[in-house]
Structure formats: structure tokens, C-alpha cells
Amino acid sequence: MYRLKLILLLSFLSSGLAQNWLQNQRTERQFKEAVSSYKDGRFAIAEEISSKIIDLNNEGFNEKTLLLLLKSQVALNKSSAAKITAKRLFTDYPASSFLPFIMESMGDLYVNSSNYESAYRMYSRAKQSNDNKDFDIKIDKKLLKLIKIKLPQALLDELLVFESNPSAVNIHLLAIAFSQIMDGLPDAAALTLGKIDPSMLSNEFSDLMESLLRESYKPSSPVLTIGLAVPLSGDDSDMGNYFLKGFEKGQNSNSFNNQRLSILAKDTKSDNIETIKVVNELKSVDQLMGIISPLDNAESISLLSSLNNSDIPVLLTNRHETEVKKINQNAFLLSSSYTVEGRIAAQYIVKHLGLDSIAVVAPANKKTEIQIDAFINEVNRLGGNVVATEWYIGEPKNLRRQFKYLRKVAFELEEKKKTFDVALGMDLDSLDALFDVSADDFFDLPKPDKKSMSSNDSSKVVLKTIQAIYLPINHQDLEYIGPQIPMYNFETKIVGNASWQQLEILTKENIGPHLRGMSIISNLYITDIDTFEISFENYYQYQLGNLTSEFLTSLSLNDMSRSSFKNSLQEIEMYEGKGFNYFPLESNNKINSAFQLINFNGNSFQKAGVLAIDTLMVVQKTNP
Structure with a gap:
């Protein structure tokens, strides 16, 4: 009987151990799956699996699974959870060996919520409890980013008291020195x-x-801290990264000395929802005096809406509609x-050039339609005449229909001009004018022979009656449109937009000689693009970032505050940079009205002046 009980007991124990072993194996597989999901960026799945493991209350897995759950929730920005x-x-x-990783995750959590002081504390505690070199380097990189935000000295003094x-x-002293440089105190920074x-x-x-050592030897000057909301990943990442590179170059320029710049760049990921998240983080950073953004129309609307109740000034660097x-x-x-x-294009053509009959060829999209409507209204207001408006959709590989119509209009204008000239040229004797002239006197006159002109002959006629053609095109359209214009024999003034500043296309043999004398109206005067092996659009953003940064360093601020920054922008009368001007509208001093007037001589571009509403400032050439 005793042996039977012993056998049953051993069987029961063996069965229980087997079940525990099987349960541990299942849990181990689940944990590995959760880790794999986390590494692959599938944080929601990692969170779900981790929660299920914790519900099992398996003591051997609870601690590390809780850490994985924490990291997943931080990645998902679930702050409360x-x-x-x-x-x-x-x-x-409380004595967990995972303490450094827990502190790191808490630091990441505070960064996500723009609580940079708490994040710095957490990362510092992570270093204190760590003895792994690779992990130390990882934390140092995160601390470095926070230092560049300009941490309050009170926080750093507090941490120094308890740090041995x-x-x-x-690291804390370095952070203090950075803040002192930012506050325009190079001597104090040198001592630190x-x-x-x-x-x-x-x-x-x-x-x-x-x-910082180099900066500590420079004269005292304040530092303007600016937030950048830029797409550094996603569909618009190229544009965003080149803008950032240009901005950083301008930031380090020695051209202006009113103040230096410090930037906090956030990635909008080319996404409207992410833009809202980024903007909410930036506006809560007290050190930021303003936000700069090269976003497109849709993302800019998200950005502006998110800041509707904020006092922080926002500078949009790309063109937008006034609305x-x-x-x-x-x-x-x-x-x-x-x-x-x-x-401005209308004023240049009608008012400054004195041209009357104008045609338009443009891509059919909402932005350009707004621009052309404004152009036509202004031409009409100034007494000019838009004789034809032709649109195209998609890639303009063949604009035969559009340009043939312009030639038809030009021929009609030519006929009207001849009829008008004949009427003006009739020479009546003053005595004859005293008598009635019967129409019958002319009916018996022989009719002149008319020679019909073939379509081939008519295409060879150079037409001058359309005095200007306005072509505000997309940047990618120039390679198609450029070679087509010479084929239609217009002796006319070509006026284009910024997209025409592509010298490698315009200087081709079949384009350059025929477009000599054209004018370009652009926000920027772009130079040296041939030295960069990048697209025109990306180089344009690079230049825009560079010139925007230089513009900001030129501002005169009474103090480092958002209101002072805003007032400084509103009080600008005229800013003249290297290829960029700022001349606010009289009716709205938050909208720039200055455009570069650029001429093309068949081989190169020359800046001819600056156009603003009702104003043309001509560039004075100086002898070398």
C-alpha cells in the first residue's frame, strides 16, 4: 500500500513538473515572439503579447516581460500606461538588474512628451547604474542631444550636488557651458x-x-533658438534633409552678427498626423522663439491649426496661398x-516693360490657377490684355495644340493690326472731304489677287503681335517645354517663374539662343547649382534653408522672447540678402512681396533687380 502511494505521488509530481516545463516552453516562445516583434517595429503586437505573458504571472518571466512592455508602450507613446x-x-x-534600461525607457518617454529636463535626469540615472560600455555610448548620444536644447542651469546645479x-x-559642466554660450556669456562659459x-x-x-571652446573666445552675442518642423523621412525626406543642410550652413555663416542660431529639428515624417504631434512637442519647449517649416500646403495647414492658440511665431518658407x-x-x-x-508678374510685364498683348501657358493645378487668376486680374487693372490662356495637364511633352492656338491668335491680331493701320493711313484731300463720297465709286475697283498661304508657309512666319508669354511652370516641365518654344517662331518676351532657373537645360544648343533675353521672377536667385549633383528641387530647398537661416541671424531683437521675435519680423522695412529679399506687403506685413528679377543672356543668369508690389528696384552694376 505504501509503495502504491509513493508511486502515485511521484507520478503526480512528475506530471506537474512536466506541465510547468511545457508552460515555460510556451511562455519562452511567446516572449521571443514579442522581442522579435519589437525589433521589427511592430510595437502594438509586442505590447499585446507581453500583456498576455504578464497575465500568466510566471515569476521567471515577469520582470523582463514588464521591461519589454514598458519599451513597447513608450514606442507607442502611451504615456499613462x-x-x-x-x-x-x-x-x-527595486534592485532590478534592468534598472539602466528602465531609466533609459523613462527618459525616452519624457522626450516624447517634450519634458527634456526629466529626460536628462533619467538618462543621467541610467548612466549611474550602468557598467556596459556600449550602453554608455548610447546614453551619451541621447544626453548630447538634450544638452543642445539648452537645459536650465538650476537643473544642472542640482544634479552636480549629488554627482561624484x-x-x-x-557632462553636466559641458551642459552648463553650452547654456552660457546660448545666453551670450562666453566669459562665464570659458570658466566653466x-x-x-x-x-x-x-x-x-x-x-x-x-x-564651445572656440565660441568662448568670440565676442558676446545672443543665441536665437528655433524649432524646425521638417520631413526627414517619408515621401518628402529629400526635400526636408536638403533644407536642413542648407539651414545649418546658414546658421554657421559669419555674414551677420546680430545673433547666432540654435536649432531643434523634429521629423514630421511627411505625414499630417505626425506633423501635429511634432508641432505640439515644439510649442511646449519654452526655449524656442519660433518655428520654421518648409512643409507643403496640406501639412502646413495641419501645423498652423495645431498652433492656433499658441503665441509662437511660425515662418513658412515655401509659397502658400494668402488664405x-x-x-x-x-x-x-x-x-x-x-x-x-x-x-507682380503682371506689373512687371505691363507696367515696367510696357507690353500689352499677353498670352499665358501654365499647368492646370489649383495653385497655378490661383496665380494665373491674380495675374489676369492685375493685367486687366493695369489696362493690358491677356489674349490667350492655355492650360496643360501632366507632362508637357507635346504642346502643339497650345502653341498652334497662340499662333492662330497672333495671326488674328496681325490682321486686326493691318486693318487698323490701313484705316489710320487713309489720306483724304481736305477739299474732297467737303463732298459726299458714294460707296458706289469703289465697287467697280478690281479686287486684288489673294495668295493663299499653306500651313507649312504660315508656320515659318515670325509673329510679334503677342508681345509676352507668361509661363509659370513646374520645375520638372522645363526639359519638355524648353525645346518646344523655338519651334513656333514667336518674337516675344518670355517671362517664367523659379522653375526656369535650370541652367543645364536652358544652355542647350536648341534652347539657349532662342530664349536669350527672357526674364525669370523667383523668390530666390540661385547660383552655383552646377557644382551640386542633386536635383533642382532639392538644391532650391538647400538654398532656401541657407538663406532663411542667414535672414534670421540679421534680425534685431530687444530680448530673447517670442513677442520680441514676432515684433522684429513685423518691423522689417527691407531686408537684402545674397539672392533673397524680404519686403513685406503694405496691406499685410506678414507676407513677403519681394521677388528676384533674373535675366537670361543665352549662357548664364544675371540678377537684374528686385520686384515688389508696385516697385522695381534695379541692381546697379559696378565696374571691377
């Missing part, structure tokens, strides 16, 4: 940097240390609007 998970980790496992590690002390032992400073901070100003009263349009560009 992540804080609950973190509290459970600290409560259940020489390496960590050096003198306390740092370079041999005890991580390599991740070496470049910043050298940069976006109604969304946010703190928005400034650095590249003007489609309406203003259309009006």
Missing part, C-alpha cells in the same frame, strides 16, 4: 569649460567641447503667396 508599468517595475523589483562620478560631472577634465570626457562629447494666414495670425510667409507672385 508606460508610467503604470514603470511604477510596477520599481515596486516589485568624474565623467558625469564633466576650464573645470572640465578632457581625459574624463566621453568621445561623444569631444566635438561639442571643441566647439492660410486666416488659420493662424502668427504665420509669416517668407516666400510670399501665389496671388502676390501673379500680381
